[in-house]
Amino acid sequence: xxxxxxxxxxxxxRVAKGATVMEAAKTIGIDIPALCYLKDVNEVGACRICVxxxxxxxxxxxxxxxxxxxxxxxxxxxxxxxxxxxxxxRLILDNHPNDCLTCDKAGxxxxxxxxxxxxxxxREHDGDRKTARIDTSNPYIYRDDSKCILCxxxxxxxxxxxxxxxxxxxxxxxxTHIIADNEKALGESACVSCGRCISVCPVGALLDxxxxxxxxxxxxxxxxxxxxxxxxxxxxxxxxxxxxxxxVRAKAPGGGRPLCLKGxxxxxxxxxxxxxxxxxxxxxxxxxxxxxxALEMEDLLKxxxxxxxx
Amino acid sequence: xVNLTINGIQFQAETGLTILQAARTQGIYIPTxxxxERLVAHGACRICVxxxxxxxxxxxxxxxxxxxxxxxxxxxxxxxxxxxxxxRLMIENHPxDCLTCEKSGNCTLQNLCYEYDIKEGGFNGxxxxxxxxxxxxxFTYDPNKCILCxxxxxxxxxxQCTGAINFIERGFNTHVGxxxxxxxxxxxxxSCGNCVSVCPVGALMPxxxxKFRYWDIEKVRTTCSYCGVGxxxxxxVKNNKVVGVEPIDMEPNNGLLxxxxxxxxxxxNHPDRLRTPLIRKDGVLKExxxxxxxxxxxxxxxxxxxxxxxxxxxxxxxxRCTNEExxxxxxxxxxxIGTNNVDHCARL
Numbered sequence: 001x002x003x004x005x006x007x008x009x010x011x012x013x014r015v016a017k018g019a020t021v022m023e024a025a026k027t028i029g030i031d032i033p034a035l036c037y038l039k040d041v042n043e044v045g046a047c048r049i050c051v052x053x054x055x056x057x058x059x060x061x062x063x064x065x066x067x068x069x070x071x072x073x074x075x076x077x078x079x080x081x082x083x084x085x086x087x088x089x090r091l092i093l094d095n096h097p098n099d100c101l102t103c104d105k106a107g108x109x110x111x112x113x114x115x116x117x118x119x120x121x122x123r124e125h126d127g128d129r130k131t132a133r134i135d136t137s138n139p140y141i142y143r144d145d146s147k148c149i150l151c152x153x154x155x156x157x158x159x160x161x162x163x164x165x166x167x168x169x170x171x172x173x174x175x176t177h178i179i180a181d182n183e184k185a186l187g188e189s190a191c192v193s194c195g196r197c198i199s200v201c202p203v204g205a206l207l208d209x210x211x212x213x214x215x216x217x218x219x220x221x222x223x224x225x226x227x228x229x230x231x232x233x234x235x236x237x238x239x240x241x242x243x244x245x246x247x248v249r250a251k252a253p254g255g256g257r258p259l260c261l262k263g264x265x266x267x268x269x270x271x272x273x274x275x276x277x278x279x280x281x282x283x284x285x286x287x288x289x290x291x292x293x294a295l296e297m298e299d300l301l302k303x304x305x306x307x308x309x310x
Numbered sequence: 311x312v313n314l315t316i317n318g319i320q321f322q323a324e325t326g327l328t329i330l331q332a333a334r335t336q337g338i339y340i341p342t343x344x345x346x347e348r349l350v351a352h353g354a355c356r357i358c359v360x361x362x363x364x365x366x367x368x369x370x371x372x373x374x375x376x377x378x379x380x381x382x383x384x385x386x387x388x389x390x391x392x393x394x395x396x397x398r399l400m401i402e403n404h405p406x407d408c409l410t411c412e413k414s415g416n417c418t419l420q421n422l423c424y425e426y427d428i429k430e431g432g433f434n435g436x437x438x439x440x441x442x443x444x445x446x447x448x449f450t451y452d453p454n455k456c457i458l459c460x461x462x463x464x465x466x467x468x469x470q471c472t473g474a475i476n477f478i479e480r481g482f483n484t485h486v487g488x489x490x491x492x493x494x495x496x497x498x499x500x501s502c503g504n505c506v507s508v509c510p511v512g513a514l515m516p517x518x519x520x521k522f523r524y525w526d527i528e529k530v531r532t533t534c535s536y537c538g539v540g541x542x543x544x545x546x547v548k549n550n551k552v553v554g555v556e557p558i559d560m561e562p563n564n565g566l567l568x569x570x571x572x573x574x575x576x577x578x579n580h581p582d583r584l585r586t587p588l589i590r591k592d593g594v595l596k597e598x599x600x601x602x603x604x605x606x607x608x609x610x611x612x613x614x615x616x617x618x619x620x621x622x623x624x625x626x627x628x629x630r631c632t633n634e635e636x637x638x639x640x641x642x643x644x645x646x647i648g649t650n651n652v653d654h655c656a657r658l
Contacts, residue, residue: 093409100408101401102424107415107525116410116523216424218415218525 006072013068021063021074022050032076033085033114035202036151037064041160042200047151049088049114053078060084082118089120092149095129096203098122099147105204107217111149128174137187139279139286140209140261141198145177148205154178154197161258166191178205187286193261195250210268210276211247215239224251225271227263234259236267244273265294316382329371329382330358340384341393341425343418343510344459345372348564349468355459357422359392360384368392394426400457402431403438404511407455413512415524419457440485445495448573449506449516453485456513462486462505469566474499486513503572507557507565519576522548531558534571538632539563541571552578611647620648629656 002017008025015024022032036047045062052063055073060081063074075081092111100106115121135143150169155178158167166189170179180189198206214220220239225248227234232254239247248267253259268275269291278294279286292298311322316333323332328351333340344355351373359368363381368389371382383389401423408414423429440453458477463486466475474497478487488497506514527546534541541563546554552575559565577583587603588595598606614622625643627636640652 098406098409099429100414101406101420102427102429106408107523112409113523116521119410121407121410213424213427216415216421 004068004070006068006070006074008074009076015068017067019068021052021054021061021066021068021072024068025052025063025074025076030076032063033110033117034064035110035114035149036153038153038156038200042151042153042156044152044156047088047149049085051081051084052076053081085114086118086120089115089118090123093120093122094125094127096122096149097132097146099204103147103204104207104212105147105217109204110202130177133177135186136209137185138191138193138209139187140193140195140264141186141191142207142209142212143186144205144207147203148178149203150176150178151202153200153202154206157196157200161194161196164190164192164194164196164258167197188284193264194259195261195264196253196259199250199252199259208247208249211239211249214246215241220246225267227254227267229260229263229266234263236264238267238271245271246273248272262295265291269295312376312378312380314376314380314382317384323376327376329360329362329369329374329376329380332376333371333382333384338384340371341422342372343422343457344461346461346464346508348559349461349464352460352464355457356396357393359389361386361389390426393422394428397423397426397428398431398433400431401428402433402435404457405437405454406430407512411455411512412515412518412521413455413524417512418510436482438485443493445493446499446501447495447517448501448503448569449494449514451494452513452515453487454513455511456486457511458484458486459510460486461508461510462514465504465508465566470500470502470504472498472500472502475505501569501573502567503569504557504566507567507572516554516573518553519579520548520551520553522546522553527553529556534563534567535630536568536570536574537630538636540632541567543567543571545575615647621651623647623649624651624653625649626653626655629654 003014004017004019005012005014006024007013008021008028008030011028013024013028015027022034022037025032032052033049035049036042036044037050043065045065048062050063051060053075054061054066063076089111093115096111100109100112103109106112130146133145135145152169155167155169159165166180168179170177170183180186180191195208198208220241223238223240225236225238227236234254235251237249237251238245239249248264248271250259250264265278268278277288278291280289280294281287292301312325314321314323314332316336316338319336319338321336323335327335330340330342330345340358340360343357344352345358353370353373356370358371360371361383362369362374371384400419404419408420411417414420438454443451443453460477463476467473474488475486478485478491488494488499503516506516509515527548529544530547531542531544534543539562542558542560544556544558545552546556555567555572555575557563557565557567557572586597587600589598589603589606590596611623623643625639627639631639636654643649643652
């Protein structure tokens with residue numbers, strides 16, 4: 001394997017050819033901030049928070065998509081890098097609600113993490129702001145457009161499943177926002193509520209509607225579980241408060257499998273202390289149904305019932 | 311005993327309890343902000359109000375004695391609306407700074423706003439604007455975040471008994487400060503940090519050796535090693551580094567600490583700190599294991615005892631050790647080595 005030698009923050013690093021500067025930095029324990037970057041899902045260099053200074057380069061470079069090159073000399077926290085990151089954060093915050101007081105993402109929010117790390121606060125301004133557009137049409141996914149930072153992670157992960165590809169970017173410039181199908185409410189779109197988008201959203205724009213208000217990120221104990229509904233075993237997370245499971249949320253798809261609502265509901269029923277009733281779409285409307293129907297086990301239960309009678 | 315009904319649950323409570331204390335015996339939750347079991351009930355914040363049947367107004371449960379036959383509701387619509395209004399008024403005059411506030415994740419005001427879904431005040435009123443007092447070497451004081459619960463004032467005057475801080479001025483201008491409205495450094499404050507430990511919001515915050523968020527730390531329970539009292543405390547640990555100390559409300563310190571216990575932990579991560587025993591070999595001190603060091607001490611004691619007798623030994627122990635450790639030390643010297651030459655640095 002061809003190896004590349006470079007220097008990051010004065011430390012010599014040796015990585016395989018093809019690795020990005022961000023990956024190279026990670027091998028020596030340097031954590032470069034990333035908002036839009038998500039390995040194998042979204043590698044687009046959109047948010048620019050990961051910029052680094054490369055000696056003799058014309059401008060700051062996005063380290064998440066910059067391949068490490070022989071002899072490169074990189075600075076990840078130089079004054080110009082920090083100034084750029086602060087400015088990026090200020091611009092994002094200028095168009096983001098000051099809502100950490102009650103936001104369900106607080107404590108797990110990447111924007112909050114980096115604003116704290118670089119000491120950037122909300123500022124007063126009389127410029128335009130996005131208007132709050134909260135979409136609660138889907139009972140499983142809470143969508144608040146005003147918190148979206150347009151990183152594109154949700155669009156990418158939704159687009160990885162060809163028959164889904166519900167989410168996309170709509171409009172241009174300041175009015176750019178995430179749309180479902182052709183600007184439909186999520187509940188009216190072809191969305192199957194798999195929760196892939198929720199699992200990757202770095203901010204509070206996409207949340208699991210069934211756990212909102214149940215526990216703050218810092219008071220919930222988390223336990224990872226595998227879904228056993230099918231052979232792929234997607235990763236889910238139990239949220240516990242006072243030793244009671246208050247919710248189950250999708251964490252990551254299993255290899256080759258997309259995450260699905262049936263899996264999520266099965267785990268909800270299996271683990272949650274008092275799970276909310278399941279809803280499935282019938283004639284375009286979300287309707288409350290029995291667990292047997294939601295989990296498609298009616299036939300099986302009927303058969304079991306008959307065999308009991310024998 | 312008195313007979314009470316809270317939220318439809320009938321029970322008997324001991325005479326002399328407040329409604330809050332009686333409710334807690336039944337595991338009934340009532341939110342509090344200014345309340346502290348160790349302090350005289352203050353009834354300042356009103357977040358603990360409950361509905362008592364037949365009473366003229368909502369009653370603060372922290373300071374209302376439970377009386378015979380009381381019928382109480384702790385979560386009725388009137389109570390919830392009153393609590394929401396109190397939170398709206400508090401948050402109206404509080405910086406919306408949770409994004410970067412060091413207290414975030416450990417803030418009672420934040421927790422209650424989440425519980426009652428209060429996002430803002432909505433009154434468009436005036437906000438406090440005081441300078442931040444950074445003069446004390448161990449903590450900072452931001453009066454703009456203060457909600458005037460008075461816990462700091464009361465812990466200072468009732469338990470610590472220093473009397474350094476109190477309320478100043480009246481009405482909207484009320485704020486907590488030291489005598490003459492000067493800076494902390496220019497007062498009788500002894501920097502015990504007990505006001506910092508009880509502050510429910512981010513007004514009194516310890517100066518930290520490095521930035522951290524409450525959700526990123528691990529708490530490790532330990533006993534303070536500075537003196538023989540044995541105060542119980544939690545070390546706040548981030549990446550195996552101590553970044554803060556919080557007292558625990560149990561015997562013997564009941565949630566209090568002194569300046570050393572609260573703030574004197576920075577030596578823990580100091581590069582000059584000895585981490586292993588050192589044994590002098592060829593005139594140079596070299597790192598050694600505990601087994602090596604103990605074996606060396608034991609063999610030297612044996613040699614000296616054989617050579618000069620037990621009276622050649624003397625032991626001096628420390629007030630920083632516990633009674634048990636001091637007992638063991640004198641036992642070792644009297645029973646094993648055989649001398650009464652035992653003394654203690656605190657005898658003078």
